[in-house]
Amino acid sequence: MAYLSLAIWVPIVAGIATLVIRDDRDAAQARWIALIGAVAGFAVTIPLYLDFDTTTAAMQFVERVEWIPRFDISYHLGVDGLSVLFVMLNSFITLLVVWAGWVVIEKRVAQYMAAFLIMSGLVNGAFAALDGILFYVFFEAMLIPMYLIIGIWGGPNRVYAAIKFFLYTLLGSFLMLVALIYLYNASQSFEILEWHKLPLSLGTQILLFVAFFMAFSVKVPMWPVHTWLPDAHVEAPTGGSVVLAAITLKLGAYGFVRFILPIVPDASHYLSGFVITLSLIAVVYIGFVALVQADMKKLIAYSSISHMGFVTLGFFLGSALGMEGALVQMISHGFVSAAMFLCVGVLYDRMHSRQIADYGGVVNTMPHFAAFAMLFAMANAGLPATSGFVGEFLVILAAVRANFWLGFTAAITLILGAAYTLWMYKRVYFGEVANKGVAALQDVTRREFWLLALLALAVLAMGVYPKPFIDVMHVSVENLLAHFAQSKL
Amino acid sequence: MKADLATALPEITLLCAACFILIVDLFLPASRRHVSYWLTQGALLLTAWIVLTNVRADPVLGFNGMVVDDNMADLLELAAIATVSLMLFFGRRYFTVRGTFTGEMFVLVLFSLLGMLVMISAANFITLYLGLELQALALYALVALQRDKTGTAEAAMKYFVLGALASGMLLYGMSMVYGATGSLSLDGIAEATLSANASNRLLLLFGLVFIVSGIAFKLGVVPYHMWVPDVYEGAPTPITLLIGTAPKLAAFAIALRLLGGGLKGMEFDWQGMLIVLSLLSMVLGNVIAIAQTNIKRMLAYSLIAHMGYMLMGFLAADRNGFSAAMFYTVAYVMSSVAAFGMVLLLSRAGFEAERIDDFKGLNQRSPWWAFIMLLVMFSLAGVPPTIGFYAKFSVIEAAVNQGFVWLAVVAVMASLVGAFYYLRVVKVMYFDEPIDASPIDSRGDARVLLSVNGLALLALGILPQPLMGLCAIALTQSHF
Numbered sequence: 005m006a007y008l009s010l011a012i013w014v015p016i017v018a019g020i021a022t023l024v025i026r027d028d029r030d031a032a033q034a035r036w037i038a039l040i041g042a043v044a045g046f047a048v049t050i051p052l053y054l055d056f057d058t059t060t061a062a063m064q065f066v067e068r069v070e071w072i073p074r075f076d077i078s079y080h081l082g083v084d085g086l087s088v089l090f091v092m093l094n095s096f097i098t099l100l101v102v103w104a105g106w107v108v109i110e111k112r113v114a115q116y117m118a119a120f121l122i123m124s125g126l127v128n129g130a131f132a133a134l135d136g137i138l139f140y141v142f143f144e145a146m147l148i149p150m151y152l153i154i155g156i157w158g159g160p161n162r163v164y165a166a167i168k169f170f171l172y173t174l175l176g177s178f179l180m181l182v183a184l185i186y187l188y189n190a191s192q193s194f195e196i197l198e199w200h201k202l203p204l205s206l207g208t209q210i211l212l213f214v215a216f217f218m219a220f221s222v223k224v225p226m227w228p229v230h231t232w233l234p235d236a237h238v239e240a241p242t243g244g245s246v247v248l249a250a251i252t253l254k255l256g257a258y259g260f261v262r263f264i265l266p267i268v269p270d271a272s273h274y275l276s277g278f279v280i281t282l283s284l285i286a287v288v289y290i291g292f293v294a295l296v297q298a299d300m301k302k303l304i305a306y307s308s309i310s311h312m313g314f315v316t317l318g319f320f321l322g323s324a325l326g327m328e329g330a331l332v333q334m335i336s337h338g339f340v341s342a343a344m345f346l347c348v349g350v351l352y353d354r355m356h357s358r359q360i361a362d363y364g365g366v367v368n369t370m371p372h373f374a375a376f377a378m379l380f381a382m383a384n385a386g387l388p389a390t391s392g393f394v395g396e397f398l399v400i401l402a403a404v405r406a407n408f409w410l411g412f413t414a415a416i417t418l419i420l421g422a423a424y425t426l427w428m429y430k431r432v433y434f435g436e437v438a439n440k441g442v443a444a445l446q447d448v449t450r451r452e453f454w455l456l457a458l459l460a461l462a463v464l465a466m467g468v469y470p471k472p473f474i475d476v477m478h479v480s481v482e483n484l485l486a487h488f489a490q491s492k493l
Numbered sequence: 494m495k496a497d498l499a500t501a502l503p504e505i506t507l508l509c510a511a512c513f514i515l516i517v518d519l520f521l522p523a524s525r526r527h528v529s530y531w532l533t534q535g536a537l538l539l540t541a542w543i544v545l546t547n548v549r550a551d552p553v554l555g556f557n558g559m560v561v562d563d564n565m566a567d568l569l570e571l572a573a574i575a576t577v578s579l580m581l582f583f584g585r586r587y588f589t590v591r592g593t594f595t596g597e598m599f600v601l602v603l604f605s606l607l608g609m610l611v612m613i614s615a616a617n618f619i620t621l622y623l624g625l626e627l628q629a630l631a632l633y634a635l636v637a638l639q640r641d642k643t644g645t646a647e648a649a650m651k652y653f654v655l656g657a658l659a660s661g662m663l664l665y666g667m668s669m670v671y672g673a674t675g676s677l678s679l680d681g682i683a684e685a686t687l688s689a690n691a692s693n694r695l696l697l698l699f700g701l702v703f704i705v706s707g708i709a710f711k712l713g714v715v716p717y718h719m720w721v722p723d724v725y726e727g728a729p730t731p732i733t734l735l736i737g738t739a740p741k742l743a744a745f746a747i748a749l750r751l752l753g754g755g756l757k758g759m760e761f762d763w764q765g766m767l768i769v770l771s772l773l774s775m776v777l778g779n780v781i782a783i784a785q786t787n788i789k790r791m792l793a794y795s796l797i798a799h800m801g802y803m804l805m806g807f808l809a810a811d812r813n814g815f816s817a818a819m820f821y822t823v824a825y826v827m828s829s830v831a832a833f834g835m836v837l838l839l840s841r842a843g844f845e846a847e848r849i850d851d852f853k854g855l856n857q858r859s860p861w862w863a864f865i866m867l868l869v870m871f872s873l874a875g876v877p878p879t880i881g882f883y884a885k886f887s888v889i890e891a892a893v894n895q896g897f898v899w900l901a902v903v904a905v906m907a908s909l910v911g912a913f914y915y916l917r918v919v920k921v922m923y924f925d926e927p928i929d930a931s932p933i934d935s936r937g938d939a940r941v942l943l944s945v946n947g948l949a950l951l952a953l954g955i956l957p958q959p960l961m962g963l964c965a966i967a968l969t970q971s972h973f
């Protein structure tokens with residue numbers, strides 16, 4: 005079975021089918037079609053995990069069809085330990101997002117659902133593509149649904165945020181296109197795996213590094229090209245924030261392990277100090293920025309940037325420990341950030357405010373919800389037994405091994421993360437009931453309860469027993485490190 | 494003789510048909526004008542059919558080397574005929590409600606198409622120039638078609654004066670090349686320039702400068718672009734559609750026949766000139782387009798930028814580059830026809846729908862047309878999965894292949910600037926509230942064709958190989 009093709013096309017076809025419902029009076033039908041599409045989209049990714057062979061670093065579930073023979077471009081799909089989990093994560097999060105938007109979205113429901121489903125298929129395509137141009141097409145096409153999601157269903161300043169998001173990401177990806185074409189001319193192939201073996205001089209490698217780095221660092225986002233993210237997050241609807249934080253940021257990080265490290269290893273070594281510095285700035289400085297935010301979504305957005313700093317830090321330490329820590333951190337952050345944004349969404353739907361100052365004492369009126377929020381806050385702060393701990397711990401360990409002061413600086417995040425998350429938690433949830441709005445709050449509905457429960461389960465399972473996740477990626481990480489260690493000069 | 498006729502059969506058919514329609518129309522009352530309309534469409538279909546049935550693998554020269562029939566000509570001619578046909582379908586209502594649905598309009602359109610076909614299949618300076626003038630004269634008249642509208646006279650005058658200047662330059666350049674080589678046929682010139690000695694090299698170089706200027710005028714690239722926005726804005730919208738699309742196919746053909754064919758020996762010289770033209774067009778076109786509030790002017794600057802990208806593929810000066818440039822031109826024409834088709838769709842009696850604001854809230858008025866316009870805009874911006882992306886991809890590939898990596902980087906940076914104004918159209922359609930709630934009504938055939946045109950941008954974006962492959966084959970099998 006062509007599971008990867010199914011993972012890409014089932015959601016896209018379901019999204020197009022949803023668009024047939026044009027009238028908002030028939031929104032229920034659109035919701036059901038979308039839910040069926042999302043469930044089917046997730047179901048077809050399960051065999052990817054069950055049938056995954058953890059003993060090999062080779063690509064699995066490979067599909068290859070000639071696509072544009074004029075330039076030797078093929079529809080070449082495949083996953084290894086680095087990408088398979090993200091395909092699943094994406095399909096899972098899409099399911100949650102469709103469900104989370106169930107009654108909340110009342111305006112142009114069919115288009116909303118369709119945008120997320122099509123987005124999901126495109127993201128799966130980017131994670132599974134083994135052809136440079138195929139990757140690029142998916143990578144860039146996903147800007148269109150996200151642009152519409154932010155712009156149509158977003159907050160008051162949505163137009164600014166949508167255009168900023170689009171242009172920022174486009175800047176990087178255009179340079180990447182030139183790099184892809186350059187690699188094609190050097191190797192006469194668009195196969196990413198061929199490029200892993202292509203010898204390149206250091207000067208060329210550095211230029212290619214810059215082009216790819218522009219594309220992926222904007223997407224991650226790394227300091228100082230992160231400024232689009234807080235805007236996009238604040239203005240996007242809840243579902244949009246969830247997908248942005250949980251999925252598209254991962255795609256940027258994924259670009260590092262699929263393109264930058266194996267294709268230009270010498271430049272990566274040469275510039276690793278630069279990237280590590282940027283990552284540490286993201287971890288520490290952005291952590292401080294998060295501390296002073298008055299808007300919950302903005303706070304979580306900055307916390308995302310800080311957490312993603314750990315990911316890029318882990319990649320460039322050059323050890324298996326750091327690499328695996330970074331990958332685990334990516335998946336964990338997918339769950340935790342999704343959960344945090346959903347929590348803000350739950351509050352926002354009731355109070356129509358994201359300002360921390362408008363809340364206080366929510367625990368008195370929404371006890372169940374507060375318990376969930378507590379768990380996710382702890383995970384965000386990296387408490388042991390939650391998924392947030394595993395990745396951060398591994399990366400810090402790797403950093404200490406590389407250099408004590410590196411590890412020391414990175415570990416500051418444990419304090420900062422706890423500070424900004426728990427301080428927010430204290431102000432929003434604890435204390436006396438702050439105002440009439442909070443007093444009138446209703447606890448989570450059954451739909452919201454199950455949404456949060458699913459994520460809570462994932463966060464705890466990954467925190468207590470991360471082995472199934474690490475096993476899947478282990479061999480591929482070893483293989484990636486071998487490529488990274490081997491000079492191409 | 495028979496073989497000669499076969500090489501020019503499409504042109505001959507079209508000429509006869511145009512004369513026939515001119516006479517028939519004289520005897521038709523105004524209420525039966527649709528007969529001329531359908532006769533015109535029939536003439537286009539017949540010409541297209543003749544082009545298709547005469548497709549040959551090898552190029553054939555006819556009339557003592559005056560015209561050539563090769564695959565590139567066939568492909569470009571079909572594209573030009575289809576464009577004109579679509580223009581008539583999309584513009585029928587527009588012409589009707591403005592009282593310009595007249596016999597002379599059909600005949601002028603057919604004559605301008607005839608000029609384009611002659612340009613496309615010209616193999617000699619004389620035929621080339623004849624085609625160019627025929628096409629241009631018919632278009633000057635068409636711009637002034639709606640006499641009572643302010644601005645059209647100005648646009649027509651500007652178009653005429655500057656167009657005549659450009660033709661003059663081209664002719665002047667041709668005369669110098671003739672003086673230096675002693676030949677009018679492109680093959681003869683190619684032979685002479687490849688073995689040119691130093692004394693007439695200077696003369697050739699002067700001739701080349703004028704020829705490149707003439708071509709640049711016709712393409713509308715910076716710094717010969719001044720006429721483009723004004724003519725676009727002033728002309729009736731269907732005529733703007735016509736000016737912005739089919740003649741670019743013909744201009745591409747003459748550029749290829751003159752520079753890639755006849756003056757191949759001076760490749761190094763014209764390459765340098767085209768780099769400047771391409772660079773300026775990409776940057777200036779995209780930057781100035783941002784300031785436009787009129788969608789026709791915006792598309793005019795977009796055209797200028799797009800022709801710059803096309804030249805970037807062209808200046809790679811190998812078959813790969815020429816086929817990329819050809820693919821780019823065809824892809825641009827497809828997107829551009831649909832863009833003007835959308836403007837025409839929203840226009841009605843007394844309302845031109847030519848401000849960008851007229852697209853406000855289109856998604857609420859009609860999600861389908863908003864989606865089609867979205868495809869058009871992303872195709873023009875070069876965002877996958879639309880055909881515009883592959884067009885940009887192929888020209889960048891051609892440039893990088895020849896070592897112009899820096900030019901490719903400038904090109905993508907200019908595209909980034911360009912993305913902004915295309916995004917703005919999407920923004921007003923999807924994010925803003927409508928200011929005009931009147932229902933969109935138009936003829937059924939125009940709706941179907943516009944939808945097909947829009948969806949083709951997506952379909953060819955998902956599977957670009959057929960068209961890309963055709964352009965590659967057309968060039969490898971062609972005579973230039």
